[in-house]
Amino acid sequence: MKLYLKLALDGVRKNHRLYFPYILIGSVMVMMHYILAALSSTPMLRQFEGGGFLRAMLPMGMWVVVIFAAFFLFYCNSFIIRQRNRELGLFSVLGMSRKNLSLLMLTENLLTAGASITLGMLLGIALEKLAELGMVRLIAEEISYEMRIDGISVIRTAVLFGGIYLLLTLRAIFRVWRTDPLHLLQSTAVGEKPPKANWLFAGLGAGLLIWAYHLAISIQQPLEALTTFFVAVVLVIIATYLLFIAGSVALCRLLQRNRRYYYKPNHFISVATMVYRMKRNGAGLASICILLTVVLVMLSSTLSLCIGAEDAILTTYPHDVLIETHIPSREQMTGENYAARRALLRELAPEQVNVQEYVRGSVSGMFTEDGIIIDAGALEDLSMVVMENIGMVYIVSQQDFEQLTGRTYTLAADECLLLTSRMDYAAPTFTLQGGAPLRVQAVMPDAWQLGADAMNMFPALTLVTPDFAGVTAHLAIDDNNYASGMEMLLAWCYAFDVPGGAESQLALYDPLKNHVRDLSFLRRHGGYSFSLSIREMKRVGFYGTYGGLFFIGIMLSIVFIAAAVLIIYYKQVSEGYEDQKRFAIMQKVGMTKREIRRSINSQVLTVFFAPLLLAGLHLTFAFPLMWKLLMMLNFSNMPLMIVVTACSFVVFGVMYAAVYKMTSNAYYAIVSGKQDNT
């Protein structure tokens, strides 16, 4: 056993260029998993309002890390095995049996797994508090500062990663038993077939990418974005792999066919060598490209949300307090029921400023060219219901609207104003199904929002009419019977601000909540129809959600970046070993060292910056999609988002370049270092 330990340690030390990064990346994965696991069970999250969302998201993040780590460690491990085949072959020629080799592999894997898990766990425990502090900063809460070790998370992490490493060990042993030692010895010397251009896949990749881009930029409705997003993501991933694996080879072959281009000193060697490089590295490069894109999309959108949160909160909740309750008829608004409720509100919240109140009718249905279909029965008859056209119409009287906006309008009985949000409207008339067409006097885009609509994700129109009763006469008021299918909800909305900031807002929550029964007019669906929004409470929820998203975004970015760095590093190292021989030959047939270095440099640069450029392109085309998705969350600051996205890309570009620089030094050390020995 001692011999195996010595041999294994020796193997790791001799191949430190391969093993140290492998152990390091394993530790990073273990660390991130532990941190996420520990955070999700931290008592702090249970203590405050916005924690619920994070508690739900963190386990998802954990699983992303585990699954990603499994794939990634397998990738790295097979890379190491490939490089070590010769050594194993030599051992077996020197008389080690398969059993010996298996034991050696076992020892070696135990060593690396043990080192990775221990190191990762220690780092995780050390940094967990830091991560918690970062998380708390983002979601703006106060907490206690004490170090802790979360036993359950330690066990969970150890078991999951132990499992991954066990699988790796089994595979290594399986390989030893399956392959024949002489084959191991010669495995690196086998001639490589020239890659064939797969035109079908290359074309398919380009086609899919164009399709995905087209999908992304042709989206109109935010809701459409949600469904399209996943389709586009899948398409882009497939297209990226196809393009890097098949497309790149096809492109090189195309260049080779153009004799005038190909037979030039600058292109000749680069293009011919590139075919092989791309064949070997296509998958790795595509992975880097996708990782980069994911990280960029994740970070730039969550960061935009975080920075723009205050705007979004103000848009969504223009008043400190908003109360909405459904009423069975418009007459209620003049009766004593109403007076009693107003008085109660005055009593519960004595200091009210900027009070706004109005009655709002709302119907949902499917928008057509010049109106909306409300009847669910009528919708069933239509051959196809277009999901994106489903939306809401709010009906407000001119009187209420003038009071709300402080402006006056002149409208005839058959005229209306239309306020659009998340949609466009162009027809000269508007018809509520079953009613008379109303002439549209003016369309105001995103002109005015109040509570209910702002929280919505659907396209919506607000219809302002001088004849509220006449326009809604044909609609029954929904009293929970659904008798006709032609119904409207009628709600009393009451909003006001309170002086004295956050404290006084929060102080109102309990008293109002306790009087729900007395404040609401109607019971619907077995409960009181009553909704209460206090901005300060929503703000906590907002930051809990978006700050939490950003936090998870950062954590996953660290994992993905670490992975991308390692792929780059391994590629540099393996290329270095392969280029040694070529370097020598080229020198003998009449190239200067500078020429060779320039040629190799240009190839390596192309190979490494292609993923970054394609990720940038992906990001550019994903932007409209991201924008539409954020719009659903009431984010509306396009310039901010452009700046944040561009900055994220630049920051990543710089980091990527730094990684390239560092790893290319390793590459040149290999290429020229070995040069001296021959």
Added chain:
Amino acid sequence: MSILEVNHLQKVYTTRLGSAKVEALRSVTFSVEEGEFVAIMGESGSGKTTLLNILAALDKPTSGSVLLDGQDLTGLKESAVAAFRRDNLGFVFQEFNLLDTFTLEDNIYLPLVLAGRPHREMQQYLSPIAHQLGINDLLKKYPYEVSGGQKQRAAVARALITHPKLILADEPTGALDSKSSDELLTILGDLHRLGQTILMVTHSVKAASHASRVLFIKDGEVFHQIYRGDVTNEQLYQKISDTLTMLATGGERA
């Protein structure tokens, strides 16, 4: 007129720490006339490879000079040396040194491409050479698809395509079976008869017996040389092996 003049070439290798010194070449002097086919023989460690590396300007001598066509190689800068090597020298190596990422055709074109020649001209140059070497049908193949002898013929074609003043061959038959070796030596002999100057380093008596002159190197010096005169390859073979036996048994200089 001599195409290559080598004067008092000395090469001393110093170990990394600078303590031990190894003299690979002590004082090598010889010249090669235009149209000659010279073989240089010697045992392992006699300095053959060092000599060839210096002749190819891949290595610099400690002292002495190498004049190729009247020009001193040892004083040139690296970029000038590379261009000079491309234009005036053709190389044939034991390990072929074909780039595995190129077809045979592109491997042969490599020196011309590096010299910036137009593609049409390359094709004109290639077809007679490929025909002469019998590799016309193999041009589109990759090195891993053809035999060692075929690879070596492609390497010879690559050496010839620039119409070099001198071909340097380093153990060209070292990695070939006897049939391929014979074919290659016949090709070199034919080239020689067409007027090509060739300098070949080898320790195969068979290979050397195809040359017009054989130089023997021992302990970093030219020890002996044999001119072919009008003897046949077989007779020359006999003479070379006698000389080698004599060298090995420590006989006096003839």
